[in-house]
Amino acid sequence: MTSLDPVRGASRRRIGTIARAVRRVAARVDPRRVGVRNRILVTFLGGSFVLGLVATLTTYGVTRTRLVEQQEEVAVERAVLAARRAGAELAVSPSDLAGAVARAGGAPRVVVAPWSTASSSGLVGTDDVPAALLERVHVGRVAASMVAPFGEGQAVVVGVPLATSGASYFEFSSLDGVNSSLDSLRTSLAFSLAITAAVGAILAMSASRGAVRPLSNAAQAARAIADGRLDTRLEATDDPDLRALTSAFNDMARSLQDRVDRDVRFASNVSHELRSPLMTLAASVEVMQSRRDELPERSRAALDLLAGDVDRFRRLVEDLLEISRYDAGAVRLLREPLLLTEFVRQAVAASSLPATPVAESGDVASMVVHGDRRRLARVVANLIDNARVHGGGRPAVTVQPADGEPPTHAQIVVTDEGDGLIEGEAAGIFERFSRGGTAGRRAKQDGAGLGLALALEHVALHGGRIWAANRTDGIRGARFVVELPIEVRSAAYHGDER
Amino acid sequence: MAIRILTVEDDERIRTSVRLALEDEGWEVDEAPTGEEALAAFRRAPADVVLVDIMLPGMSGFDLCRNLRRFSDVPIVVVTARSDTHDVVAGLEAGADDYLTKPFAPKELSARIRALLRRARPSAGGHSLLVFGDLEIVPDEGRVTLAGRELSLTKTEFRLLCELAQDPGGVFSREVLLDRVWGYGYFGDGRLVDVHVRRLRTKVEVDPAHPRHIVTVRGLGYRLQP
Numbered sequence A: 001m002t003s004l005d006p007v008r009g010a011s012r013r014r015i016g017t018i019a020r021a022v023r024r025v026a027a028r029v030d031p032r033r034v035g036v037r038n039r040i041l042v043t044f045l046g047g048s049f050v051l052g053l054v055a056t057l058t059t060y061g062v063t064r065t066r067l068v069e070q071q072e073e074v075a076v077e078r079a080v081l082a083a084r085r086a087g088a089e090l091a092v093s094p095s096d097l098a099g100a101v102a103r104a105g106g107a108p109r110v111v112v113a114p115w116s117t118a119s120s121s122g123l124v125g126t127d128d129v130p131a132a133l134l135e136r137v138h139v140g141r142v143a144a145s146m147v148a149p150f151g152e153g154q155a156v157v158v159g160v161p162l163a164t165s166g167a168s169y170f171e172f173s174s175l176d177g178v179n180s181s182l183d184s185l186r187t188s189l190a191f192s193l194a195i196t197a198a199v200g201a202i203l204a205m206s207a208s209r210g211a212v213r214p215l216s217n218a219a220q221a222a223r224a225i226a227d228g229r230l231d232t233r234l235e236a237t238d239d240p241d242l243r244a245l246t247s248a249f250n251d252m253a254r255s256l257q258d259r260v261d262r263d264v265r266f267a268s269n270v271s272h273e274l275r276s277p278l279m280t281l282a283a284s285v286e287v288m289q290s291r292r293d294e295l296p297e298r299s300r301a302a303l304d305l306l307a308g309d310v311d312r313f314r315r316l317v318e319d320l321l322e323i324s325r326y327d328a329g330a331v332r333l334l335r336e337p338l339l340l341t342e343f344v345r346q347a348v349a350a351s352s353l354p355a356t357p358v359a360e361s362g363d364v365a366s367m368v369v370h371g372d373r374r375r376l377a378r379v380v381a382n383l384i385d386n387a388r389v390h391g392g393g394r395p396a397v398t399v400q401p402a403d404g405e406p407p408t409h410a411q412i413v414v415t416d417e418g419d420g421l422i423e424g425e426a427a428g429i430f431e432r433f434s435r436g437g438t439a440g441r442r443a444k445q446d447g448a449g450l451g452l453a454l455a456l457e458h459v460a461l462h463g464g465r466i467w468a469a470n471r472t473d474g475i476r477g478a479r480f481v482v483e484l485p486i487e488v489r490s491a492a493y494h495g496d497e498r
Numbered sequence B: 001m002a003i004r005i006l007t008v009e010d011d012e013r014i015r016t017s018v019r020l021a022l023e024d025e026g027w028e029v030d031e032a033p034t035g036e037e038a039l040a041a042f043r044r045a046p047a048d049v050v051l052v053d054i055m056l057p058g059m060s061g062f063d064l065c066r067n068l069r070r071f072s073d074v075p076i077v078v079v080t081a082r083s084d085t086h087d088v089v090a091g092l093e094a095g096a097d098d099y100l101t102k103p104f105a106p107k108e109l110s111a112r113i114r115a116l117l118r119r120a121r122p123s124a125g126g127h128s129l130l131v132f133g134d135l136e137i138v139p140d141e142g143r144v145t146l147a148g149r150e151l152s153l154t155k156t157e158f159r160l161l162c163e164l165a166q167d168p169g170g171v172f173s174r175e176v177l178l179d180r181v182w183g184y185g186y187f188g189d190g191r192l193v194d195v196h197v198r199r200l201r202t203k204v205e206v207d208p209a210h211p212r213h214i215v216t217v218r219g220l221g222y223r224l225q226p
Helices: A004-028 A036-092 A097-104 A131-139 A176-226 A240-289 A297-327 A340-349 A373-390 A451-461 A489-493 B012-024 B035-044 B061-071 B086-093 B106-119 B155-166 B174-182 B190-204
Strands: A109-112 A117-119 A144-150 A153-161 A168-174 A335-339 A358-360 A368-372 A396-401 A409-415 A465-470 A478-485 B004-008 B028-032 B049-053 B076-080 B098-101 B130-132 B135-138 B143-146 B149-151 B214-217 B221-224
Touching (some): A036 A144, A036 A176, A097 A109, A240 B012, A240 B106, A335 A340, A335 A373, A340 A409, A373 A409, B004 B012, B028 B035, B076 B106, B098 B106, B174 B221
Parallel strands (some): B004 B049, B076 B098
Antiparallel strands (some): A109 A117, A109 A168, A153 A168, A409 A478, A465 A478, B130 B135
């Protein structure tokens, strides 16, 4: 019965549109990709917003109805009194409609008689009375009221049939006061809805964080284990929901650690056990070698084979011991400042191809690397061994600054003139016992396949990188690059205190 | 007189093979399976060089070194399992002159022994008496006195002191000292120098924590203060 109806219809349409849009977005979002945390956040936030909205709308609706009703009651009471006055006037002078209107006094009013109408001012007339009300009061002779548009706003229109003369009295009671009260109510309700939503958001965030924390703790611990910190454990908890996760995780970590420890111990024990017989072998072979000339030719050939393989065996055991130290996390670098170019020259001179040329490219003369002299020398020696065995035997070494201005790293580049790397081989070549060359072209090699793996470990522990690629300078062959962090020049005078 | 080497090693096969290899160098070799027997053998017939395995049953290699040092300045080579553990430093601090890591080639061992024997007979260096405040060195007689009191230095400590004394006030890098005293090249272990300097300081310094004679030159090496 109010003019609000069309407005309500429009807002219902708008809500429908929003709901459809939300459904469309929701259909496109995969809940598994949104994440637990966001789901909790959205649920919490949406829930608190909907609850807030319902409470707000209810409050508003109830208040509005109540205010309008009050206004209506007042208007009806007043109109009934005024109609009584107008009726009395008409009873005295039945034709004086204007007099009756004047006597009624107060609000804008209209008196409708079967023969004429009169109104309190030009601003109000019979047209302002809703047809339904006019019909009900004037024709049906029943007092009634309704809310109708009036002037700029709305008014309660009260109609009272006058006992005499078949006339009716209509009075307009403006709802402007009610509407301005409702305006301020709307403002404060919107404000409190915003506060509710904000508080909801804060609660949602803390709840989602709290719910996800055990998960992120577990993820962190898992990452730590993946990084090699096998002694990482989740903290024990009293929460029955989390206890299962915590204890399962810790059991897993413990058994993993036990197993890795066992493997590392085994490799280390085997290598240690091999050292004693190796010592005997090496010393005995040497004794025989010093008498090589006294031996018949066949024995001499056998002795050479034996000596060669004892030496190879010795290097293999040394490499195995070193690599099992890495696996056990027991490697301690003996770092000292090394003048890079001098170091590389010395390392090359001590390698299996001491005549390998060493070139300098760029400003490397003053570069200092804070490194373990003998371990880094092993890296260079292993790369040269690799080039000797697989790379055609004619390696070249270049020392150069890495990219960056000023450079923070230096590179030791070992190039060879072999067949180069097969596609996809570059990374696997640093794996333990990698024989490289799937085509078997490296079948004759004498290396144990630990040299490059060890080089990788050494370089990584120095905070550097090592990689292999084919040469790009037009010559067939491979190119191994060791990149090491360099020290700022003045730092060469620190860190040497032992 | 033939040079005598005492090999202390509990594994009989290693001991025998090492003896064979060393005898090929023209040296006489005594063997002992334990530290206790080694001490007894050394007292009976002092050796020119002692080779000590750190992992011995009973008396450890460290203890054997310390016991030998109580009455002898004989050059000692310890054999360790690993080069980057505390074993090396502990062995050197117990009084060893050099170390080898198992498994080593006998050629390496004989090279080490030769360097130690060379070192055990320091050259005169042209000076008959070197004086550094209260510290006096008589190179020819192998004597060092601090405030008139005679010090007992091992042969390696004495050689190190003499090298530093060749150029009073001059800075000697670890590399130079490793080369001159131990005969090592670029890849010698700098800890040999550091531990020997530390040992030397406990003998020639009044307050080893604040050395006045053997001074560290940060990042460069050591210097004997004139």
